[in-house]
Amino acid sequence: MALTIGLTGGIASGKSTVANMLKEWNIPVVDADKIAREVVNVGEEAYVRIVETFGKDILQENGEIDRPKLGALIFQDEEKRKQLNAIVHPVVRKKMLDERDKILKKKPVVVLDIPLLFESNLTHFVDKIIVVYVDEAIQLERLMKRNGFSQEDALARIRSQMPLSEKKACADVVIDNNGTIDQTRQQLLAILSEWDVL
Numbered sequence: 011m012a013l014t015i016g017l018t019g020g021i022a023s024g025k026s027t028v029a030n031m032l033k034e035w036n037i038p039v040v041d042a043d044k045i046a047r048e049v050v051n052v053g054e055e056a057y058v059r060i061v062e063t064f065g066k067d068i069l070q071e072n073g074e075i076d077r078p079k080l081g082a083l084i085f086q087d088e089e090k091r092k093q094l095n096a097i098v099h100p101v102v103r104k105k106m107l108d109e110r111d112k113i114l115k116k117k118p119v120v121v122l123d124i125p126l127l128f129e130s131n132l133t134h135f136v137d138k139i140i141v142v143y144v145d146e147a148i149q150l151e152r153l154m155k156r157n158g159f160s161q162e163d164a165l166a167r168i169r170s171q172m173p174l175s176e177k178k179a180c181a182d183v184v185i186d187n188n189g190t191i192d193q194t195r196q197q198l199l200a201i202l203s204e205w206d207v208l
């Protein structure tokens with residue numbers, strides 16, 4: 011029987027780290043962040059609407075969207091974030107579900123890696139939910155390190171999402187990613203074997 015697993019968590023909680031493990035084991039993963047980047051390529055409908063809404067100031071010289079600049083804008087301002095979400099999310103959702111359907115024609119299981127699974131009310135599209143959890147102090151530290159953000163910028167991003175503790179409470183299963191990568195891999199293996207996926 012077909013199984014759609016939702017993989018979610020908070021910003022920098024370790025979703026991509028877990029998704030990479032799944033891909034190594036040949037489990038197909040649909041990456042919402044990757045699709046969200048593709049749908050705003052120069053000339054795409056969402057690109058045109060973003061430029062109309064936020065102006066040419068958010069573009070690089072070559073015409074592509076300046077992601078750090080747009081990020082700085084929308085993570086400081088909830089109204090602007092809602093405007094961006096309203097442009098990008100419907101297109102991402104459609105592409106993601108198309109990819110899911112294509113994969114499920116050939117494979118019994120697919121994982122949808124969706125950072126905003128709960129915030130965007132997408133839980134009805136998945137059968138099981140894995141939340142990748144970290145304590146906020148570690149999340150902050152990893153986010154600042156990975157993106158070179160100040161503490162203030164990193165906190166603005168964390169605060170723009172549903173608290174990770176709430177997501178944890180809504181999960182079918184939680185991966186605690188406070189420890190080593192290997193400890194995370196062991197937890198994932200146990201979940202997959204329990205669900206007969208490996």
Ligand SMILES: CC(C)(COP(=O)(O)OP(=O)(O)OC[C@H]1O[C@@H](n2cnc3c(N)ncnc32)[C@H](O)[C@@H]1O)[C@@H](O)C(=O)NCCC(=O)NCCS
Pocket residue numbers: 020021022042043046077078080081084091094095098099102124125126170171
């Ligand atoms: C604001 C943008 C340009 C910043 O780009 P940047 O390359 O710096 O970050 P990236 O796209 O890799 O996202 C990193 C993480 O930020 C978080 N995040 C991104 N967008 C949002 C949002 N609208 N609300 C809350 N968190 C978000 C997610 O945890 C995501 O995994 C970009 O994130 C964007 O276009 N966001 C809107 C689309 C979106 O919601 N994407 C996320 C899920 S589909």
Ligand SMILES: Nc1ncnc2c1ncn2[C@@H]1O[C@H](COP(=O)(O)OP(=O)(O)OP(=O)(O)O)[C@@H](O)[C@H]1O
Pocket residue numbers: 019020021022023024025026027028043125152153156187188189190191194
């Ligand atoms: N167990 C771990 N130990 C040490 N570092 C880790 C661990 N897990 C992830 N990291 C590092 O933390 C950072 C965030 O992890 P990752 O990119 O997987 O998170 P994410 O949830 O996909 O983030 P985003 O929502 O921003 O896409 C990365 O730099 C990653 O290498």
